[in-house]
Amino acid sequence: MDLVFDDLNETERRIHELRADIGYLSLCEILDRQNDRTLVRVDFSVSQLGGYLRDDRPPLSRSERERMPADDEPEEDEDGDADEDNDDEDDRGPRLSDLGVPDSSLPSLEQLARAATRWIKHTCAGFMVGETVRDFKIRVFSAKGHKTIHARRFTVRDLDRERAAKAPIAAPAPIAVALTPTVVPIKPEPGRSEALPEARAWRALSDGYTNLIGLIQPSYAHLATLQNAALSNQQGEIQQLREGLETLSGELVKLRVGLAEVDQEGRAEVAKQERNDGLGKQFISEVGLVGRTFVAGKFGLPPEVAKLTELVTTSPELTAALQDPAVLELLARPEVRAEFGQMLKQTAADQKAAQAAAAKAQAEAAAKAASTPPSPPPADPPPAA
Numbered sequence: 001m002d003l004v005f006d007d008l009n010e011t012e013r014r015i016h017e018l019r020a021d022i023g024y025l026s027l028c029e030i031l032d033r034q035n036d037r038t039l040v041r042v043d044f045s046v047s048q049l050g051g052y053l054r055d056d057r058p059p060l061s062r063s064e065r066e067r068m069p070a071d072d073e074p075e076e077d078e079d080g081d082a083d084e085d086n087d088d089e090d091d092r093g094p095r096l097s098d099l100g101v102p103d104s105s106l107p108s109l110e111q112l113a114r115a116a117t118r119w120i121k122h123t124c125a126g127f128m129v130g131e132t133v134r135d136f137k138i139r140v141f142s143a144k145g146h147k148t149i150h151a152r153r154f155t156v157r158d159l160d161r162e163r164a165a166k167a168p169i170a171a172p173a174p175i176a177v178a179l180t181p182t183v184v185p186i187k188p189e190p191g192r193s194e195a196l197p198e199a200r201a202w203r204a205l206s207d208g209y210t211n212l213i214g215l216i217q218p219s220y221a222h223l224a225t226l227q228n229a230a231l232s233n234q235q236g237e238i239q240q241l242r243e244g245l246e247t248l249s250g251e252l253v254k255l256r257v258g259l260a261e262v263d264q265e266g267r268a269e270v271a272k273q274e275r276n277d278g279l280g281k282q283f284i285s286e287v288g289l290v291g292r293t294f295v296a297g298k299f300g301l302p303p304e305v306a307k308l309t310e311l312v313t314t315s316p317e318l319t320a321a322l323q324d325p326a327v328l329e330l331l332a333r334p335e336v337r338a339e340f341g342q343m344l345k346q347t348a349a350d351q352k353a354a355q356a357a358a359a360k361a362q363a364e365a366a367a368k369a370a371s372t373p374p375s376p377p378p379a380d381p382p383p384a385a
Contacts, residue, residue: 019109050222
C-alpha cells in the first residue's frame with residue numbers, strides 16, 4: 001500500500017508540543033459530520049509504545065520518493081554509502097546511539113512522541129485494508145484522562161488503489177481460430193493483473209495479514225506485563241484476606257470463651273442464692289418454738305409475731321404478694337387492714353362451723369346405725385314337688 005496522510009502534520013506537531021501532558025491517545029473513525037466511533041486507544045507509555053521505539057529509519061513510500069526533489073536525495077560518500085550525517089534532521093529526531101543513551105534505559109518523552117506518531121500511521125494502515133479513502137480523527141487526552149487537550153481530523157488515501165481504479169482494463173486479445181483445435185495461451189498484458197478484481201483482492205488480503213501481524217506482535221509484552229501485575233495483586237489480596245480471617249477467628253474464640261465464663265459465673269451465683277434462700281427457709285421452719293422464743297426474747301417481739309413471720313417466710317405465694325408495691329399500699333390503709341382481718345376471721349369461723357357440722361353429721365349417722373336392728377336373713381325357697 002502507498003498511503004498518504006493528509007492534515008496529519010499539525011497533529012504530529014501538537015503531540016511533540018504536549019508530550020509532557022499526554023495520558024493516552026484514541027483513534028476514531030469519522031461516521032458523518034457530527035458523529036465518530038472510537039476504534040482503538042493506546043497509553044502514552046513505554047509498555048504500549050515500546051514496539052514503535054525502533055532505531056531504524058522507515059523506508060519512504062512510493063509517493064514520498066516521487067515527491068522528493070532531486071536536491072533532497074541522500075548523497076553518497078567516497079565509499080558509496082549514503083550520507084547519514086543528517087539522520088537526526090528528519091521527523092524522528094536523533095537516534096539513541098547518537099545520543100549515547102543505552103538501549104536498556106527508558107526513552108525520553110520526545111522518543112515516545114515519535115513512537116506515538118508511528119503508532120498512528122501503523123494503525124491507520126491496518127484499517128485501510130480494502131479501502132481507498134478513509135477519514136479518521138485523533139484525540140489526545142491529559143494524564144488523568146479527564147480532559148481532551150487536542151483533537152483533529154485527517155484523511156488517509158491509498159494511491160495504489162486510486163491508480164488501480166483509474167487504470168483502464170484492456171480488452172482481451174483476439175484468438176486466431178485454426179482449422180484444427182489447438183490451445184493458445186493468453187499472455188498477461190502489463191498492468192492488467194493489477195486492474196483485475198481478483199488480483200486487488202489477493203493483494204489487499206496479503207497486506208491485511210502483514211498489518212495484523214504487526215499489530216499483534218507489540219501487544220504480547222504488554223499482555224504479559226498486565227497478567228503478571230494482576231497475579232501479584234491477587235496474591236497480595238489473598239494474603240491480606242487470609243491474615244484478616246485468622247485475626248477474626250482468634251477474636252471469635254476469645255469471645256466464646258468469655259461468654260462461657262460469664263455464663264458459668266452467673267449460674268454459680270444463682271445456685272448460691274437459691275441455696276442460701278433454701279437454707280434460710282429451712283432454718284426458720286425447723287427452729288420452731290425455740291426459734292420463735294429466741295427471736296421474741298432477742299428482738300422484743302411477741303411469740304405471735306414470730307409465728308406470723310415464720311408463716312409468711314415459708315409461703316412463697318404470700319411472700320410474693322407482700323412484696324408487690326400495690327399490695328403494700330393497700331395494707332398501709334387502716335380500713336383495708338380491718339376488712340382483711342374481718343375476712344380472715346369470717347373465713348376461719350366458716351371453716352370451723354363446717355368442720356363442726358361434718359362431725360355432727362358423722363356422729364348422727366353412727367348413732368342411727370347403732371339403734372337400728374339388723375334385718376333377718378331371707379327365707380329358703382320351698383322344695384320343688
